Amino acid sequence: MSFGKKTGPRLHIVLAEPRIPQNTGNISRTCAVTGAVLHMIKPYGFTITDSQLKRAGLDYWDKLEIYEYESLDDFFSKNSGDMFLFTTKGRKVHSDAVYDINKDTYLIFGREDKGLPEKLLYDNPDKCVRIPMRKTLRSLNLSNSVAIAAYEVLRQWGYPELSTKGQLTQYTWQNNGEDTL
Numbered sequence: 001m002s003f004g005k006k007t008g009p010r011l012h013i014v015l016a017e018p019r020i021p022q023n024t025g026n027i028s029r030t031c032a033v034t035g036a037v038l039h040m041i042k043p044y045g046f047t048i049t050d051s052q053l054k055r056a057g058l059d060y061w062d063k064l065e066i067y068e069y070e071s072l073d074d075f076f077s078k079n080s081g082d083m084f085l086f087t088t089k090g091r092k093v094h095s096d097a098v099y100d101i102n103k104d105t106y107l108i109f110g111r112e113d114k115g116l117p118e119k120l121l122y123d124n125p126d127k128c129v130r131i132p133m134r135k136t137l138r139s140l141n142l143s144n145s146v147a148i149a150a151y152e153v154l155r156q157w158g159y160p161e162l163s164t165k166g167q168l169t170q171y172t173w174q175n176n177g178e179d180t181l
Contacts, residue, residue: 009101011036011153012081013146014108016072016116019045023112026143032060034150035161039079039106041069072120081106083127086149087115088139090130097129099153101160107149112142 013036018024024046031038069075081104084097099105110116121128131148133140140148154162167173 009081009104011150011157012039012079012104012106013037013150014039014041014075014106015142015146016041016075016108017043017045017111018142019112020142021046023141023143027146028064028066029060030143030147030150032063034154036150037065037067039067039069039075041072041075072117079106080104083108083124084149085116085121085124085128086110086130086145087121087128088130088133089115089118089121090128091125092129094129094131094149095152099156101157105153107146107153109142109146109149115139 011034013027013031015024015027015038018027018040024040024044028038030036069078082100083106084094084099086094086107086109108116131140131145139145154160
């Protein structure tokens with residue numbers, strides 16, 4: 001599926017073996033509104049026609065560019081660019097990473113219950129990043145993590161092709177909507 005396919009370097013969200021349909025639905029909506037490409041690696045914990053998945057992102061599903069893969073090896077054999085492995089085991093903070101706007105950037109997330117395979121993490125320590133959180137808690141929700149990560153990349157890139165000024169529906173902003181802070 002594709003909607004307004006952009007040329008040149010892109011932001012890519014990669015879900016390795018997602019288990020929870022509501023998370024994947026929410027992530028698909030995040031991808032649609034940001035223009036990110038969604039990559040999904042099998043096996044899933046649901047079917048793409050799952051009503052919970054569709055309900056979470058239904059009105060955006062037709063606006064996505066989605067690719068499916070049989071395995072992580074299949075994904076890596078078909079894609080190249082800057083790869084960032086999001087993991088609670090990472091030793092570098094996600095916002096300290098530099099996301100190059102001139103290269104395809106892939107943000108890779110593992111299963112909700114297991115994360116990414118430790119062998120992949122061990123073999124790629126410089127690509128592992130984490131979102132800071134309290135030590136006593138296991139992890140953030142996957143869809144929240146994807147949104148945090150995606151918007152950090154887009155912030156560093158200057159929010160390309162995204163609207164950064166909103167409009168009121170019943171009023172007009174003073175100063176023509178210019179910031180006065």
